[in-house]
Amino acid sequence: MKTFQIACGNLIIEIHCIYEYTLKKCAKFISFGKIPDIVIEPMSEDYDVFKEKFKSSSAEYAEFMLIFSVLCEKVLKYGGVVVHSSVVAIDNKGYAFLAKSGVGKTTQTLLWKECFKDRAKIINGDKPLITVSDSKVYASGTPWCGKESFSECETIPLNALYFIERADENSAERMSSGETLKKLLNQFLIPHSGLEHTNKALDVADTILKNVPCFKLRCNTDISAVKIAYDIANCGGIV
Amino acid sequence: MKLKSGLYVNEVGNEFVVLAEKSSIFKGMIRINKSGVFLFEKLQDGVSYDELVNALTEKYEVEESVARSDLDRFIKTFEDCGLIEDE
Numbered sequence: 102m103k104t105f106q107i108a109c110g111n112l113i114i115e116i117h118c119i120y121e122y123t124l125k126k127c128a129k130f131i132s133f134g135k136i137p138d139i140v141i142e143p144m145s146e147d148y149d150v151f152k153e154k155f156k157s158s159s160a161e162y163a164e165f166m167l168i169f170s171v172l173c174e175k176v177l178k179y180g181g182v183v184v185h186s187s188v189v190a191i192d193n194k195g196y197a198f199l200a201k202s203g204v205g206k207t208t209q210t211l212l213w214k215e216c217f218k219d220r221a222k223i224i225n226g227d228k229p230l231i232t233v234s235d236s237k238v239y240a241s242g243t244p245w246c247g248k249e250s251f252s253e254c255e256t257i258p259l260n261a262l263y264f265i266e267r268a269d270e271n272s273a274e275r276m277s278s279g280e281t282l283k284k285l286l287n288q289f290l291i292p293h294s295g296l297e298h299t300n301k302a303l304d305v306a307d308t309i310l311k312n313v314p315c316f317k318l319r320c321n322t323d324i325s326a327v328k329i330a331y332d333i334a335n336c337g338g339i340v
Numbered sequence: 341m342k343l344k345s346g347l348y349v350n351e352v353g354n355e356f357v358v359l360a361e362k363s364s365i366f367k368g369m370i371r372i373n374k375s376g377v378f379l380f381e382k383l384q385d386g387v388s389y390d391e392l393v394n395a396l397t398e399k400y401e402v403e404e405s406v407a408r409s410d411l412d413r414f415i416k417t418f419e420d421c422g423l424i425e426d427e
Contacts, residue, residue: 296362
C-alpha cells in the first residue's frame with residue numbers, strides 16, 4: 102500500500118492506494134508532513150465495483166478513478182465541487198470552459214494559450230476543483246486533468262465562465278441565471294445520493310451564480326473566438 | 341390539493357429549486373420562479389385550485405385566464421413528477 106499526501110486548493114488530501122499509477126499521476130501535487138483534511142482509503146468492495154466499471158481499462162486506472170470518485174464526495178464538506186471543465190488563467194485570473202466531452206473545451210483552452218502566450222497558464226484541462234470562500238470562487242488544478250494532462254498545482258480566482266457551443270460564427274452573450282443553473286449543475290461531478298451532498302453542491306452553485314459572470318460562447322476553431330470571449334468578460338480589455 | 345411531504349425549496353443564485361428530503365420521494369430538481377415559490381408554499385399546506393387562482397390574481401394583479409394558465413402549467417409539472425398527493 103502506498104500512502105502519500107497531495108495539495109489541491111487549500112486542502113491536504115491523504116491517499117492510500119495499491120498501484121504506482123495514482124502516485125505518478127499525482128506527482129505535481131505531492132505535499133509532505135501536514136495534517137490532512139481528507140483521507141481517501143477505498144474499501145475493497147469499492148475496488149470490485151470500479152474494476153467492473155472500468156473493465157476495458159487497467160486495474161490501476163480503475164483505482165485512480167475510484168479515488169477520484171471519493172474525492173468528489175469529500176470535497177463537498179469543504180465548500181468545493183469538482184466541475185467537468187477546462188480552466189485557463191490569464192494574468193492569474195481564471196476562465197472556465199464548460200461543455201460535454203468533445204464539444205471544444207480543449208480547443209478553446211489551447212487557442213487561449215496560443216493567443217496569450219506567457220500570460221496564459223492552463224490550470225486544469227478536465228476536472229478542476231472549484232471552491233468558494235467569502236463569496237469568492239476559485240479554481241484549482243487536480244491530478245485528474247484529461248488525456249492531455251494539462252494541470253498545475255495552483256489556485257486562482259475565477260473571473261468568468263463560458264458554456265461552449267459549436268457554431269459557424271463566433272459570438273458570446275451573457276446567460277440568464279436560470280439557463281446557467283441547469284447547464285452548470287450538469288457539469289458538477291457529485292455523488293448521486295445524499296441530500297447533504299446536493300445541498301452543499303447547490304451552495305457552491307449559488308456562490309458561482311452570484312459572483313461569476315457566465316456567458317454562452319458560440320464558437321468555431323478560429324483564434325478570433327478568443328478575443329470575443331475575453332472581451333465580453335473584461336468589457337473590451339486588451340487581448 | 342396538496343404536495344407530497346418531504347419537499348423543500350433551495351435558493352440558488354436568483355433561482356429556486358425544489359428538492360426532496362429523500363430520493364425515494366423524488367430524485368431530481370425542479371426549477372421554479374418566485375411566483376412558483378408562492379404557489380409551492382400554499383400547496384404544501386393544502387389548498388383548492390380556485391383558492392390558488394384567486395391568490396395569484398390578487399398577488400400579481402393578473403387576469404384570471406393568465407393565472408389559470410400559469411397555475412395549470414405549474415401543477416402539471418409537479419403531477420408529472422408524482423409530487424401531488426392522491427386525494
